[in-house]
Amino acid sequence: MQEIMAVVLAAGKGTRMKSKNSKLVQKIFGKEIIRRAVDNAKNAGIDRIIAVVGYKKEQVMSVLGDDVEYAEQKEMLGTGHAVMQATKFLEGKKGKVLILNGDHPIIRPETLKNLFEVSNERQESATVLTIMHNEEIPYGKIIHDEEGKVVEIVEYKDCNEEQLKIRELNLGMYCFDIEELLKALKELKTDNAQNEYYLTDVVKIMYNKGLKTGSVVVTDTAEVLGINDRMDLQVLTKALQLRINTEHMKNGVTIEDINTTYIYDDVKIGIDTVIHPNTTIKSNVEIGEDCEIGPNAYIREECKIADNVKIGSFVELKKTTVGKGTKIPHLTYMGDCEVGENTNVGCGTITCNYDGSSKSKTIIGNNCFIGSNSNFVAPVNVGDNSFVAAGSTITEDVPEDSLAIARERQTNKEGWNK
Ligand code: UD1
Ligand code: MG
Secondary structure (H helix, E strand, O other), X not given: OOOOEEEEEEOOOOHHHOOOOOHHHOEEOOXXXXXXXXXXXXXXXXXXXXXXXXXXXXXXHHHHHHHOEEXXXXXXXXXXXXXXXXXXXXXXXXXXXXEEEOOOOOOOHHHHHHHHHHHHXXXXXXXXXXXXXXXXXXXXXXXXXXXXXXXXXXXXXXXXXXXXXXXXXXXXXXXXXXXXXXXXXXXXXXXXXXXXXXXXXXXXXXXXXXXXXXXXXXXXXXXXXXXOOHHHHHHHHHHHHHHHHHHHHHOOOEEOOOOOEEXXXXXXXXXXXXXXXXXXXXXXXXXXXXXXXXXXXXXXXXXXXXXXXXEEEEXXXXXXXXXXXXXXXXXXXXXXXXXXXXXXXXXXXXEEOEOOOOEOOEEEOOOOEEOOOOEEEOOEEEOOOOEEOOOOEXXXXXXXXXXXXXXXXXXXXXXXXX
């Protein structure tokens, strides 16, 4: 099988984001736009990815690392110019290449795969991914001839009144015949509203040569939109939130309020678990069956929660494992912690896991009772079946089956107020 290549465009300034940073390192649910774009391409089965970097290239490269190869665009002269910088990777090659805008982070891998397959089947020199959209968004407009071929893509800023009415829009994802692309790139000019080399003009050049050009229309609008400004960032965050939450609900999880539940990628949740409102669950978290989470819970990265666990209001967990049947119902922070099975963690419990320079672990056994407002100055262990008295600051290990009390005795000064 021939290797499948993609060129991902990631050199643009992203002026509309109004940021000190490259727009492509803005995050959605903790993952950078460009990371998402590249991961989607990888998950579509693309073997080799060339990222064109330029503006704030060190930021983009530090996100992508060795996962891609790089071409550099020194001057940002448009999307066509960006692809020209990657030609050395394409020269001498036959077959197809995908060119992908780097600012469409939640496109489904299957959609990219389909673009590639349809382009091959129809034997088109250029196939453009598009959507039908009724709202006024400043994307390139697709013009077809009577046979359905794509004649050209007219950029929003270059449209006349008639063209502005066109509803089919360019998503900036293309499958091209490599040899024809290389030829067409040489013919690009900058005679347009933005004085840029538009990649989109490649389609017109190919069409005018009599080559086959077409479009693949995507139906799920939310999936494919790009990010140019902060409002787009919000729209796509909401779209991804809905997609992820829907997936969990399909898999047997109850989510009381999909609008205020934020579940990042790569979270596993067992059936019959209920997620109450205002809950955030970050990446690489596993939650078992029959759990109750929230309202107002914050479960950060790398937590593992077994079956039948309750994590209640204003509870924050980080790198923490919680055993079966354990309850952590309110106002608690547990970081770098292991809690055993059937333990009750009282209101206001805090693990003091950070001493200003390093993090340490708290280990609490099975069947323990942790009284309210306890602090655990890590590293510290509490053995199975032990009690910790409310208000204790635990600095030393507690053996199993014990009661630990670590607080001042109360003194009453009678008549003091008089
Ligand atoms: C582009 C398309 C437009 C399409 C839209 C979809 C062109 C001319 N227009 O417009 O038809 O509807 O995407 O989102 O292609 N980039 C570079 N170098 C550059 C300029 C851009 O690498 O010199 C990169 C950007 O980082 C970005 C991508 O190319 O990832 C698209 O650039 P952007 O400026 O966002 O293009 P749009 O105006 O959105
Ligand atoms: Mg864009």
